[in-house]
Amino acid sequence: MSGGKCCCGHGNEMELKLQEIIEKYKGTRGGLIPVLHEVQELYGYLPLSVQKKISEGLGVPLSEVYGVVTFYTQFSLNPKGKYNIQVCLGTACYVKGANLILEKLQEKLGIHVGECTEDGLFSLQACRCVGACGLAPVMMINDDVYGRLKQDDIEGIIEKYRKQEAAKVI
Amino acid sequence: MEMVNITIDGKKIQVPKGYSVLEAAKSANISIPTLCFLKDVNEIGACRMCVVEIQGARSLQAACVYPVSEGLVVRTQSPAIREARKVTLELILSNHDRNCLTCVRSRNCELQKLAEELNVKDIRFQGETHKKPLDNFSPSIVRDPNKCVLCRRCVSMCKNIQQVAVIDTVERGFDTIVSPVFNMSLNEVPCTMCGQCINVCPVGALREKDDTEKVWDALANEDLHVIAQTAPAVRVALGEEFGMPIGTRVTGKMVTALKLLGFDKVFDTDTAADLTIMEEGTELIQRIKNGGKLPLITSCSPGWIKFCEHFYPEFLDNLSTCKSPHEMFGAVLKSYYAEKMGIDPSKIFVVSIMPCTAKKFEAQRPELSSTGYPDVDVVLTTRELARMIREIGIDFKNLPDSQFDDPMGEASGAGVIFGATGGVMEAALRTVADILTGKDNKDIEYTEVRGTEGIKEAQIELGGLTLKAAVAHGLGNARKLLDRIKAGEADYHFVEIMACPGGCVNGGGQPIQPSEVRSWIDLKAERAKAIYEEDRTLPVRKSHENERVMKLYEEYFGEPGSHKAHELLHTHYTPRENYPEKG
Numbered sequence: 001m002s003g004g005k006c007c008c009g010h011g012n013e014m015e016l017k018l019q020e021i022i023e024k025y026k027g028t029r030g031g032l033i034p035v036l037h038e039v040q041e042l043y044g045y046l047p048l049s050v051q052k053k054i055s056e057g058l059g060v061p062l063s064e065v066y067g068v069v070t071f072y073t074q075f076s077l078n079p080k081g082k083y084n085i086q087v088c089l090g091t092a093c094y095v096k097g098a099n100l101i102l103e104k105l106q107e108k109l110g111i112h113v114g115e116c117t118e119d120g121l122f123s124l125q126a127c128r129c130v131g132a133c134g135l136a137p138v139m140m141i142n143d144d145v146y147g148r149l150k151q152d153d154i155e156g157i158i159e160k161y162r163k164q165e166a167a168k169v170i
Numbered sequence: 171m172e173m174v175n176i177t178i179d180g181k182k183i184q185v186p187k188g189y190s191v192l193e194a195a196k197s198a199n200i201s202i203p204t205l206c207f208l209k210d211v212n213e214i215g216a217c218r219m220c221v222v223e224i225q226g227a228r229s230l231q232a233a234c235v236y237p238v239s240e241g242l243v244v245r246t247q248s249p250a251i252r253e254a255r256k257v258t259l260e261l262i263l264s265n266h267d268r269n270c271l272t273c274v275r276s277r278n279c280e281l282q283k284l285a286e287e288l289n290v291k292d293i294r295f296q297g298e299t300h301k302k303p304l305d306n307f308s309p310s311i312v313r314d315p316n317k318c319v320l321c322r323r324c325v326s327m328c329k330n331i332q333q334v335a336v337i338d339t340v341e342r343g344f345d346t347i348v349s350p351v352f353n354m355s356l357n358e359v360p361c362t363m364c365g366q367c368i369n370v371c372p373v374g375a376l377r378e379k380d381d382t383e384k385v386w387d388a389l390a391n392e393d394l395h396v397i398a399q400t401a402p403a404v405r406v407a408l409g410e411e412f413g414m415p416i417g418t419r420v421t422g423k424m425v426t427a428l429k430l431l432g433f434d435k436v437f438d439t440d441t442a443a444d445l446t447i448m449e450e451g452t453e454l455i456q457r458i459k460n461g462g463k464l465p466l467i468t469s470c471s472p473g474w475i476k477f478c479e480h481f482y483p484e485f486l487d488n489l490s491t492c493k494s495p496h497e498m499f500g501a502v503l504k505s506y507y508a509e510k511m512g513i514d515p516s517k518i519f520v521v522s523i524m525p526c527t528a529k530k531f532e533a534q535r536p537e538l539s540s541t542g543y544p545d546v547d548v549v550l551t552t553r554e555l556a557r558m559i560r561e562i563g564i565d566f567k568n569l570p571d572s573q574f575d576d577p578m579g580e581a582s583g584a585g586v587i588f589g590a591t592g593g594v595m596e597a598a599l600r601t602v603a604d605i606l607t608g609k610d611n612k613d614i615e616y617t618e619v620r621g622t623e624g625i626k627e628a629q630i631e632l633g634g635l636t637l638k639a640a641v642a643h644g645l646g647n648a649r650k651l652l653d654r655i656k657a658g659e660a661d662y663h664f665v666e667i668m669a670c671p672g673g674c675v676n677g678g679g680q681p682i683q684p685s686e687v688r689s690w691i692d693l694k695a696e697r698a699k700a701i702y703e704e705d706r707t708l709p710v711r712k713s714h715e716n717e718r719v720m721k722l723y724e725e726y727f728g729e730p731g732s733h734k735a736h737e738l739l740h741t742h743y744t745p746r747e748n749y750p751e752k753g
Binding site: 048049051052061062063064066067070071077 | 335340341351
C-alpha cells in the first residue's frame with residue numbers, strides 16, 4: 001500500500017495531483033467528502049498512505065477520515081480490478097434474488113465482496129439501488145448494465161471479459 | 171440570565187433559556203434515564219433512552235438535546251414513552267455481551283442499572299450478535315467491542331476534549347464499531363494511554379490492563395521485598411470505591427490496607443515528588459540563568475509525554491529531563507535504599523499505585539531502568555488496588571489509620587499537591603521562590619495556578635525575576651497552549667502540562683463515576699479540595715524542607731543536578747511516528 005509509488009514514474013505525478021485536490025478544498029467546510037471522491041478517482045482506492053495525506057492536508061483526524069471512508073460504500077480501501085462488478089442489493093433486486101447472483105459471482109471469481117482477483121482483472125462490490133429496478137436483479141461491470149440476471153448467466157458474462165482480455169494479450 | 175416558563179409532568183417551573191429538557195427536569199428533581207449523555211462531553215441524542223413527549227411535536231424527542239422554550243409542555247412518563255425506552259434498551263441488550271458476572275464493570279455499569287431500573291426481564295429480540303476480537307495489545311487499555319453500546323462517549327472524549335482522536339465510529343449499520351483505523355490495536359496508533367475513554371465508558375467496553383495477578387504473585391514470593399508506593403491522587407479517590415463520599419481523604423486506611431495485603435513497605439510517592447521539585451526547580455533556575463531552552467515544561471504526566479512525542483516533537487527539548495516521581499522513587503529504591511538496607515536490588519519489587527493508566531506504559535519504557543532493573547515493576551490503578559482490597563475481604567471503611575513506613579515515607583505538602591492541576595507548578599514555585607530570594611517565604615499558596623480553568627497563567631515576582639508561568643490540563647488545552655507558544659503569541663519560563671482534565675485526581679485509573687454523578691458534580695474540583703486540605707495539615711509544605719530528601723542528597727546524590735542524580739533521576743525522550751506503514 002505505497003499509494004502511488006511505483007517504477008513507472010507516475011507516482012510523483014499522482015502525488016502532485018493529490019496535493020492539488022487537497023489544496024482546492026482546504027478550509028472548505030464539508031470538504032472531506034469531495035476530496036475523497038476525487039482522490040478515489042485518481043488512485044482507484046483509498047489506502048492508509050493516501051488517507052494520512054488527506055488527514056494532514058485538511059487538518060481532519062485520520063480516525064474521522066477512515067470513519068467516513070468506511071461509512072460510504074462508494075469508497076474503497078482496496079484497489080479495484082480493471083473490471084469493477086457492482087451487484088445491486090437494493091430492495092427490488094434483493095427481492096428478485098440478487099443475493100444468489102452475488103453468491104455465484106463470489107464462487108466464480110473466488111473472492112469476497114470488497115476484494116479484487118489476484119490477476120487484478122475483477123473486483124466485486126455490493127451496492128445500493130442503481131435506478132434500474134425494472135430490470136432487477138441488476139449488476140454493472142464498469143459502465144455496462146446487465147439486467148434480469150439468472151445465476152446461469154454469470155459464467156458466460158465473466159468468460160466474455162476474460163476472452164476479451166486474452167485477445168488483447170495476443 | 172434570561173428565564174423561560176415550562177411545564178414538566180404538570181409542574182410549572184422556571185429555568186434558564188439554553189437549558190435542555192434533561193437539565194430542566196434535573197432542576198425539578200425529575201429523573202430521566204440516559205445512556206449516551208455525558209454533560210459537556212457527549213450531548214448527541216444518539217441512544218434514545220431519554221425520550222420524552224413534547225406537546226405539539228410529532229414524535230418522541232431526546233430530552234438531552236431538546237432545548238427549552240417559553241411555554242414548552244413536557245411529559246416524561248406515559249405508556250408510549252415507557253414502551254419506547256424499553257424497546258430501545260432491549261435492542262441494545264440484544265447485541266450486547268451479557269457476561270455480567272465476570273465483567274469488570276458489574277455493579278458499576280450504566281447499562282446494567284438501566285436494565286434493572288426499567289425492569290427488563292426478557293429480551294424480545296434474539297438477533298445476530300457481534301463476535302469481535304479483544305484488543306488487549308496495549309499495556310494500558312483493553313478494548314472489548316462486544317460490550318460496546320456505541321454511545322460515543324469515548325470518541326467525544328478522545329476527539330473533542332483530549333484532541334488525540336485515535337478512535338472513531340467505523341463502518342455502518344449493524345457492522346458499526348468504535349475502533350482505531352484499519353483494525354489497528356490501540357497500541358499501534360498514537361494513543362496517549364491517558365485512559366479518559368475508560369472513565370467515560372458506561373459499560374465494560376474499555377478498561378485498564380489488569381496487572382493484579384502479577385502483584386499477588388510477587389506478594390506470595392518470599393524471596394522478594396515488595397514495596398508499594400502511592401501517588402497523592404489515590405488517597406483522595408480510593409474511598410469512592412467503597413461507597414465513601416467524593417473527596418474523602420483515606421490516606422491512613424489506604425496504608426493499613428496495603429500492609430494487610432502483605433506489602434513489606436508502604437512508601438509515599440510524594441517523597442519522590444519532593445525530589446522531583448529539587449531536580450526540576452534546579453533545572454529551571456539553571457535554564458533561566460544559562461540561557462537554556464525555555465519554557466521548561468513539566469514531565470510528570472506520561473500521557474502528556476507520549477502526546478508530545480507523537481504530536482509536538484519540536485517541544486521535546488523543552489521537556490524537563492526529570493523522570494516522573496514514581497520512576498525516580500523506583501530508581502532510588504533499587505539503588506540508595508537497596509544499599510542502605512542491604513537488599514539485593516534484583517529482589518526488590520516496586521509496585522506503584524497510581525491514578526493513571528499511562529503509567530503502565532511508562533513503566534515499560536526501556537530507558538527507565540537506570541539501575542539495570544526496571545525502576546518500577548508493576549503499576550496498578552486506584553481501581554485495581556480497590557479490587558485487591560475487596561478480593562481478600564478487607565472492611566475498608568472501618569480500617570484504622572496507619573503511617574507510611576520509614577525511612578522513605580515522609581513527604582511535604584508540596585509533594586501532595588502534585589495530584590491536582592497546577593500542583594507541580596505551585597510546588598516548584600514554593601522552592602524556587604526561596605532559592606531565588608534567599609528567604610523563607612511564608613506566602614506559599616499560589617492560588618492563581620489552582621482551579622479547573624483549562625489554561626491558567628501567572629506572573630510571579632521572585633527576587634528580581636518576573637517568572638512567567640502557564641498551566642494546562644487536558645490534552646486539548648495543551649494543544650491550544652503549545653500552538654500559541656509555537657506561533658509566538660505567548661512566552662513563558664515554566665509550563666505545567668497534565669494529560670488529564672483536572673490533573674491526576676481525575677486520572678484514567680481513578681474510580682469511575684457514572685454519568686448521573688459526573689454530569690452534575692465536578693469530580694476534579696471535589697477531589698482537588700481534599701488534596702489541598704491534606705497540604706494544609708502537613709507540618710512541612712516545601713520540598714526543600716523535607717528532611718528525608720535533604721538527607722538523600724547528603725548521603726547519596728550530593729546536590730540536585732549532580733552526575734549521580736542525572737544517572738538515576740533523569741531521562742530522555744524520542745519522537746514517535748504516527749501510524750507507521752508496515753512493509
